[in-house]
Amino acid sequence: GDSVTQMEGPVTLSEEAFLTINCTYTATGYPSLFWYVQYPGEGLQLLLKATKADDKGSNKGFEATYRKETTSFHLEKGSVQVSDSAVYFCALSRWSTGNQFYFGTGTSLTVIP
Amino acid sequence: DGGITQSPKYLFRKEGQNVTLSCEQNLNHDAMYWYRQDPGQGLRLIYYSQIVNDFQKGDIAEGYSVSREKKESFPLTVTSAQKNPTAFYLCASSRTQGGSYEQYFGPGTRLTVT
Numbered sequence: 001g002d003s004v005t006q007m008e009g010p011v012t013l014s015e016e017a018f019l020t021i022n023c024t025y026t027a028t029g030y031p032s033l034f035w036y037v038q039y040p041g042e043g044l045q046l047l048l049k050a051t052k053a054d055d056k057g058s059n060k061g062f063e064a065t066y067r068k069e070t071t072s073f074h075l076e077k078g079s080v081q082v083s084d085s086a087v088y089f090c091a092l093s094r095w096s097t098g099n100q101f102y103f104g105t106g107t108s109l110t111v112i113p
Numbered sequence: 114d115g116g117i118t119q120s121p122k123y124l125f126r127k128e129g130q131n132v133t134l135s136c137e138q139n140l141n142h143d144a145m146y147w148y149r150q151d152p153g154q155g156l157r158l159i160y161y162s163q164i165v166n167d168f169q170k171g172d173i174a175e176g177y178s179v180s181r182e183k184k185e186s187f188p189l190t191v192t193s194a195q196k197n198p199t200a201f202y203l204c205a206s207s208r209t210q211g212g213s214y215e216q217y218f219g220p221g222t223r224l225t226v227t
Binding site: 032034036041042043044045046049089093095099100101103104105106 | 117119144146153154155156158161163203205207208209214215216217218219220221223
């Protein structure tokens, strides 16, 4: 069945460091891929998405490229800020399953000044 | 502003009592979803509904019930049969027609049962 595997945390970085959070997926067909962010005590917010192979999603300095050959959708940011501290979730969906989402277990990021 | 509201933000109940969590959306989305989140874990799907008066069980439906009488509303009842109900509950909604769409999430309800 469909699934998402993302790197385990927690991840701790200094401000202005480079961030990579790995995400790989298993799915038949052509899923859409998403990154969500969750701040403490809140719901999830969509960070970026990509709907087909080689698409690059980007938002607020974060980027991820849909790589079908490696079934990956790694999240990157060139220079993290303290305000980026949150939990990041990778997810996929397929229209053929009624837009049901499959989430990774989340990666906690802490950025220290 | 369009969005999803969940109320209350914090809910406390005694063991053996049923409790209903509210979820309302004004995004005109067809599909709505309920997830459970436990500390340090990902989201697990409880129930989802793609159309009014119809819903399907997710991965962990036992001990929960839902209704979908209106497009805007998808309340979740946590029954006394749910063995470990203390958790953070998230409601979401999305479009469904013609493609794969992002889900929009509410702020969540933290339920504590003692």
